[in-house]
Structures are given as structure tokens and as C-alpha cells.
Amino acid sequence: MPSHRMPSEADIISTVEFNHTGELLATGDKGGRVVIFQREPESKNAAHSQGEYDVYSTFQSHEPEFDYLKSLEIEEKINKIKWLPQQNAAHSLLSTNDKTIKLWKITERDKRPEGYNLKDEEGKLKDLSTVTSLQVPVLKPMDLMVEVSPRRVFANGHTYHINSISVNSDCETYMSADDLRINLWHLAITDRSFNIVDIKPANMEDLTEVITASEFHPHHCNLFVYSSSKGSLRLCDMRAAALCDKHSKLFEEPEDPSNRSFFSEIISSVSDVKFSHSGRYMLTRDYLTVKVWDLNMEARPIETYQVHDYLRSKLCSLYENDCIFDKFECAWNGSDSVIMTGAYNNFFRMFDRNTKRDVTLEASRESSKPRAVLKPRRVCVGGKRRRDDISVDSLDFTKKILHTAWHPAENIIAIAATNNLYIFQDKVNSEMH
Amino acid sequence: MEFKLEAHRIVSISLGKIYNSRVQRGGIKLHKNLLVSLVLRSARQVYLSDPCPGLYLAGPAGSPAVPPPQPGEPAAGPPAGWGEPPPPAAGAAWPEIEPQPERPADPATPRAGDAEPGAPMTGAGETVRGGEVEAAEAAWRRVEGPREAAEGGAGGPAGGSDGFPEGLREARRHCGCPPGAADRPGPLGACPRVDCCCAPRPAEDEPPAPPAVGPRKRGAAGVGGGPAPGSSPLKKPRRNSEEQSGGAAEEEEEEEMETGNVANLISIFGSSFSGLLRKSPGGGREEGEGEESGPEAAEPGQICCDKPVLRDINPWSTAIVAF
Numbered sequence: 001m002p003s004h005r006m007p008s009e010a011d012i013i014s015t016v017e018f019n020h021t022g023e024l025l026a027t028g029d030k031g032g033r034v035v036i037f038q039r040e041p042e043s044k045n046a047a048h049s050q051g052e053y054d055v056y057s058t059f060q061s062h063e064p065e066f067d068y069l070k071s072l073e074i075e076e077k078i079n080k081i082k083w084l085p086q087q088n089a090a091h092s093l094l095s096t097n098d099k100t101i102k103l104w105k106i107t108e109r110d111k112r113p114e115g116y117n118l119k120d121e122e123g124k125l126k127d128l129s130t131v132t133s134l135q136v137p138v139l140k141p142m143d144l145m146v147e148v149s150p151r152r153v154f155a156n157g158h159t160y161h162i163n164s165i166s167v168n169s170d171c172e173t174y175m176s177a178d179d180l181r182i183n184l185w186h187l188a189i190t191d192r193s194f195n196i197v198d199i200k201p202a203n204m205e206d207l208t209e210v211i212t213a214s215e216f217h218p219h220h221c222n223l224f225v226y227s228s229s230k231g232s233l234r235l236c237d238m239r240a241a242a243l244c245d246k247h248s249k250l251f252e253e254p255e256d257p258s259n260r261s262f263f264s265e266i267i268s269s270v271s272d273v274k275f276s277h278s279g280r281y282m283l284t285r286d287y288l289t290v291k292v293w294d295l296n297m298e299a300r301p302i303e304t305y306q307v308h309d310y311l312r313s314k315l316c317s318l319y320e321n322d323c324i325f326d327k328f329e330c331a332w333n334g335s336d337s338v339i340m341t342g343a344y345n346n347f348f349r350m351f352d353r354n355t356k357r358d359v360t361l362e363a364s365r366e367s368s369k370p371r372a373v374l375k376p377r378r379v380c381v382g383g384k385r386r387r388d389d390i391s392v393d394s395l396d397f398t399k400k401i402l403h404t405a406w407h408p409a410e411n412i413i414a415i416a417a418t419n420n421l422y423i424f425q426d427k428v429n430s431e432m433h
Numbered sequence: 434m435e436f437k438l439e440a441h442r443i444v445s446i447s448l449g450k451i452y453n454s455r456v457q458r459g460g461i462k463l464h465k466n467l468l469v470s471l472v473l474r475s476a477r478q479v480y481l482s483d484p485c486p487g488l489y490l491a492g493p494a495g496s497p498a499v500p501p502p503q504p505g506e507p508a509a510g511p512p513a514g515w516g517e518p519p520p521p522a523a524g525a526a527w528p529e530i531e532p533q534p535e536r537p538a539d540p541a542t543p544r545a546g547d548a549e550p551g552a553p554m555t556g557a558g559e560t561v562r563g564g565e566v567e568a569a570e571a572a573w574r575r576v577e578g579p580r581e582a583a584e585g586g587a588g589g590p591a592g593g594s595d596g597f598p599e600g601l602r603e604a605r606r607h608c609g610c611p612p613g614a615a616d617r618p619g620p621l622g623a624c625p626r627v628d629c630c631c632a633p634r635p636a637e638d639e640p641p642a643p644p645a646v647g648p649r650k651r652g653a654a655g656v657g658g659g660p661a662p663g664s665s666p667l668k669k670p671r672r673n674s675e676e677q678s679g680g681a682a683e684e685e686e687e688e689e690m691e692t693g694n695v696a697n698l699i700s701i702f703g704s705s706f707s708g709l710l711r712k713s714p715g716g717g718r719e720e721g722e723g724e725e726s727g728p729e730a731a732e733p734g735q736i737c738c739d740k741p742v743l744r745d746i747n748p749w750s751t752a753i754v755a756f
Binding site for chain 1: 439440443446450458459460462463464465467468471472475476479
């Protein structure tokens with residue numbers, strides 16, 4: 001594939017997503033490719049090769065496009081992948097770049113018919129004079145072949161850049177959100193969509209906030225949430241009105257005036273929002289914190305965790321090198337007891353909501369040796385420094401973990417570190433607590 | 434003083450980012466540019482609320498972050514790709530910008546789609562600095578001239594000045610009051626002399642002649658009148674280019690912008706904000722000028738009390754629009 005960029009930039013992973021059983025793990029990258037990993041069935045004999053993930057399928061989802069009308073190049077980078085709940089033998093997923101969403105169907109073929117009458121094994125037509133009897137072709141096993149085909153292309157629905165997609169629990173519809181609008185689609189209908197949120201002001205000069213992420217409630221097919229660049233969350237009920245510009249609930253925390261700086265607005269912008277599996281809570285990520293919100297309390301989050309507060313004094317430099325605009329994602333574990341998010345220097349953080357303990361781990365080559373135990377890391381901010389501590393100034397801000405995913409049922413996590421994917425398993429505590 | 438320097442630096446960086454965003458793959462990112470514009474607003478507020486007029490007069494010596502200006506040098510040439518020639522000198526931009534702050538608010542002064550960032554970061558810095566020094570001279574000459582500007586407008590409602598020239602004017606206040614005296618409202622800002630011109634201008638007081646608000650005027654029939662009398666002929670070409678770009682306000686794409694507009698932008702910020710200041714959308718344009726009732730509504734998060742007078746326009750949002 002021709003590329004004028006650095007050789008590895010197209011390989012930078014831009015999204016990671018487990019399917020609903022955790023058997024499959026999909027990644028999308030900047031080059032528009034999707035790679036699907038499948039968990040190998042655990043073999044009882046070899047205890048140490050339990051359920052590792054191997055490449056299952058690779059395909060090119062999106063290509064770069066050019067919008068001639070606006071003289072705009074449309075990046076092929078995959079912004080989000082969402083799996084559809086499996087309804088038959090095939091798997092389906094939605095992948096999206098800035099402008100176009102595609103539905104892909106992934107099927108397996110492990111048998112093929114043999115014994116045709118009119119053609120031979122290679123498919124060439126037989127000389128009819130050699131055919132003396134009729135036979136019924138039989139299905140014989142073959143090497144597994146994974147076939148991926150695009151089943152739907154949902155195009156031209158968005159003027160601005162798509163930042164999220166979310167499949168509804170009704171398994172029939174899904175929504176896509178860009179900076180200013182959210183559209184509702186039916187999975188089978190590509191030529192039209194229904195606009196359910198529109199925050200574009202009549203006069204663009206009055207623009208003060210944009211939509212940054214959105215998600216359907218996991219159980220209530222009429223509810224969805226979207227986050228804004230101002231740090232607020234809006235829960236909307238599609239039964240209330242056709243256009244859900246008026247929220248049912250507004251979740252907003254008053255700003256702490258003592259923390260005011262030039263960059264207060266930037267760091268309060270929510271980069272990701274995720275419902276808990278229970279549907280009772282929401283998790284949001286802004287630049288320095290992750291917050292847990294209770295759907296029943298709009299005034300403030302019920303929990304706030306500092307991801308890397310030591311960066312608060314460095315916001316100006318982070319603004320200069322654009323790091324302050326990094327959009328980190330966040331994730332719940334299957335039992336909603338632990339939350340996880342990425343940081344810099346290939347660090348990622350986990351917070352146990354029950355014990356209030358947190359840990360910083362590193363995704364690096366050393367730590368990914370088989371059966372290596374991840375060693376907790378520590379960033380020191382001056383004062384006493386322990387031996388393996390990293391000082392704030394020696395953090396590598398080019399190594400950022402923006403995308404993480406947690407297996408829906410087990411303690412398996414997928415961490416995207418630039419162009420490397422790390423999959424860690426907690427063998428000791430396989431069960432969720 | 435350090436705040437001012439840092440604010441100035443942040444303004445330069447921000448403008449550079451917005452400029453660079455035009456050439457990024459995938460088109461301009463609305464979210465990022467909105468955030469950058471918010472930073473610009475904050476930086477501007479701090480910049481203008483920190484009264485150090487000496488910064489302008491002293492020239493580059495006080496600002497290590499900025500390259501020394503070349504007064505004789507024309508504005509930094511536009512980067513390749515810009516379709517329009519830059520103005521002869523950035524300094525030329527100042528004379529027409531300068532009178533702006535005196536006027537509380539042009540009635541519904543159309544937000545030009547012009548407010549686009551111009552030069553790349555270094556260029557912006559150079560242009561601004563060059564412009565500043567030249568503006569220092571130019572504005573200084575202007576201030577000496579039309580008295581009306583100085584008398585009525587020099588005081589200006591409390592709070593943020595409207596761009597560099599005002600700070601300049603403060604230093605030269607002919608009543609002898611210390612510079613920045615009128616900058617601060619209330620007891621802090623009280624001038625020693627009761628009758629001095631530093632007294633905050635009453636809300637209704639507007640200079641007789643509409644000032645040149647060239648870059649912000651959208652059309653020849655712009656609301657609020659045509660070009661101010663005595664406006665510099667240099668203004669026209671720039672305005673034309675901005676009007677053209679203003680027409681494309683709706684969507685992301687925008688035409689190239691001249692280097693000189695960088696300087697205009699700085700003072701445009703000085704003039705007014707609306708949408709970004711307010712929590713609720715639908716900005717204050719309808720409030721119009723002259724509506725500034727005594728105490729400005731304290732907006733949450735405001736670092737200084739910006740003149741409500743000047744909140745009818747947010748050219749920076751226009752810049753976002755322009756994208």
C-alpha cells in the first residue's frame with residue numbers, strides 16, 4: 001500500500017474492542033486496516049497456553065478518500081469499532097473513519113465441496129467426453145478460511161468528524177456521533193439516518209461546545225448519553241422527543257476555581273464515556289482524571305480518580321507539544337469493580353473502586369515476555385525517590401496509551417501502545433471479583 | 434509581568450496551531466480548534482488584565498520569548514500557498530485597529546469570517562512584535578492627534594484593554610494618572626483626581642465617529658456604517674479579503690489569510706467576545722453596544738472584568754466557523 005508517511009505510522013493502533021463474549025478482539029489502525037484476534041481454546045494439556053490470542057483475520061476497512069467539493073482529504077484511520085451481538089454463525093462489526101461507517105460480516109469456511117461433475121479439482125472445465133457417471137459433490141474439511149465482506153456502507157451522514165458509534169441493545173439500530181450531531185441508523189438501511197441530536201448553533205460563531213463521545217445504555221434501548229467538550233454529560237431519552245436536544249439529565253461538576261488556568265477548559269473536556277455493565281454508572285475520562293457518575297446523581301461524580309495529576313503543572317508544555325489534546329479512553333472490568341485507563345510513557349492505570357487502591361503498570365517489551373509479571377510502576381514528583389521510580393521529566397510523551405479494552409468476563413486486558421498490541425491476563429485471579 | 438509574557442507566548446502558540454491545522458490531513462478538527470480558541474481567550478484576558486504598558490514601549494527587550502522586531506521590515510512574508518499579498522507592513526495594521534477600543538461596540542458589528550490565524554508560529558510572533566513596535570510609534574502619533582479618542586475613550590470601562598494600543602494610550606494619559614489606573618474598576622482603579630479623564634467612561638458615551646472596524650466588517654453595507662472616515666486606505670484590500678472569507682462562515686473550509694491579519698486578530702480579541710464568554714449559546718450580539726450596565730456581569734471563570742461593552746462579537750468563534 002503506497003504511503004508517503006513514516007513507515008510505521010499506518011500501523012498505529014487507533015481502536016481496540018472485544019466482542020461480547022471476549023472470544024474475538026478487533027483492532028483498527030491509522031492505515032484503515034482491521035485486525036481481528038481470536039482466543040485459542042484453552043487446552044487442558046498445556047497449562048501455559050491457555051487462551052492466547054492469535055490473528056484471526058486482517059482486512060482493509062477504509063481507504064483514504066478525497067472530498068472534491070470541500071477539497072478535503074478524508075483520513076482512513078479507523079476511529080471506532082463496535083461488535084454487533086452475535087445472532088448466527090457469522091460475526092459482524094461496525095467500523096468507522098471520520099465520515100463513513102461500514103458493516104462487516106465475518107464468516108468462517110472450513111469445508112469445501114469436492115467432486116464436481118463438470119469441473120475438476122482446480123476448477124477447470126472437464127472434457128465432457130471423460131465424464132461417464134454422475135456424482136454428488138461432498139463437503140470435505142479444509143483449512144479454516146475466514147472471509148470478511150462489507151455488507152453495508154453508511155455514507156454521507158456526517159458533515160463533521162465521527163467520534164463514536166454505539167450499537168443499541170435492540171440489535172437493530174445504532175448511533176453515530178460527530179462533533180455537532182448524532183444520527184440514528186437502522187443496520188439494514190444505508191440511505192438514510194435519523195438525526196437525534198443537533199447542537200450546531202444557528203450561528204457558528206456562537207459555538208461553545210462540541211460532542212466528544214456517545215454511547216447507548218446497555219439495557220435501555222431508549223437511553224443514550226453523550227459527553228461534551230465542556231465536561232458535561234447529557235442523558236437523553238428517545239421516547240421523549242424526536243430530536244433529543246433537550247437532555248433528560250445533565251451531569252456536570254462545578255469547576256474548582258482554585259484550579260483555574262489557561263487550560264482549564266481543555267482539561268475538562270471529556271474524551272470518553274462508558275456505561276458500566278450494570279447500566280447504573282457512567283465512566284468518563286478527561287485529561288487528568290477518570291470519574292464515576294451515578295445515573296441518579298447529576299450534581300457531581302460519585303468517584304474521582306487522579307490519573308496523572310503531576311501533569312497539572314506542565315500543562316503549558318503539554319499544550320505546546322499537543323499532548324494536551326490526547327484523547328484517552330477508559331474501560332470497566334466485567335464486574336464494574338475496577339476501572340482502567342491509559343497514560344504516558346506506556347503506562348496504564350487501574351483503580352479498584354472497592355479497595356480504593358490503584359496501580360500503574362507499563363506496557364513494554366520487557367513486561368510482555370510470556371509469563372512475566374507486570375511490575376507496578378511509580379512516577380515520582382520530587383521528594384523521596386525510590387529506585388525504580390520514573391521522574392516526571394523523564395516521561396516519554398510520545399508513548400501514550402490511548403486505547404485500552406477489558407474482556408467482558410475475565411481479567412484479560414488489551415492495551416494499544418502506539419503500533420503494538422499487548423494482551424495481559426491475570427492468571428492468578430481469572431475470576432472477576 | 435510574567436503572566437503577560439506567558440500569555441503572549443500562548444497566544445502565539447495558539448495561532449500557530451490554528452494555522453497548522455489547515456494543512457493537516459483529514460481537514461480541520463473542529464474540537465481541537467475550539468479548545469485552542471478557548472485558550473486564546475484565556476490568554477488574552479490575562480494579557481490584557483496585566484497592566485504593563487512598559488512592555489510595549491520597551492520593545493522586545495522585555496520579552497525573551499519573542500524574536501526582536503525589525504521595524505523596517507515588512508510583515509513576515511506569507512507562507513507558500515497564501516493567495517494574497519501581505520500588507521506592506523504589519524505596523525500599518527495598527528493605526529486602523531487602534532481606534533476600535535474607544536468604541537464600546539459597533540452595533541452588531543458583523544463578525545467577519547476573517548478571524549483566521551495567519552502566520553505560522555514564528556511568523557506570528559515576529560509579525561506581532563514587529564507590529565507592536567511599529568504600532569507603538571504609529572499609535573502614539575495617533576493618540577496625540579484626535580483628542581476625542583483620548584478623552585472619551587482613554588479611560589475605557591474597567592478591565593481588559595482592547596489590544597495593545599490601549600495600553601499604550603494609558604501610559605500616555607495626559608491627565609498624569611498612572612497607567613493602568615482606569616484599568617481596574619472600583620477602589621483599586623480610582624484616579625487621584627476627580628476630574629481626570631481616567632474615570633470610566635459612562636456606558637452611553639461613544640465617540641462621535643464610528644471607528645475603523647475594518648476587519649470585522651462583513652460587507653460594505655456592514656451594520657454600523659461604512660468605513661470610518663479617515664480610515665487608512667490600506668485597510669481596504671485586507672477587508673476585501675476578509676469579506677470574501679467571511680462569506681464562507683458556515684463550513685470548515687476557508688481561504689488563505691494574510692499575515693497582517695494576525696495583528697488584527699490580536700486586537701480583535703481585545704475588542705469583544707460573546708459566545709465563548711457566555712455559558713449559554715446565543716451570544717450577546719443582541720445585547721448590542723451601550724448595554725453595559727455598571728457592574729459587568731461577573732462571568733464564571735473570568736480572570737478580569739472584560740468590558741461588557743465589547744462582548745457582542747466573538748471573532749474567534751468566527752475563526753472556528755471559518756474552518
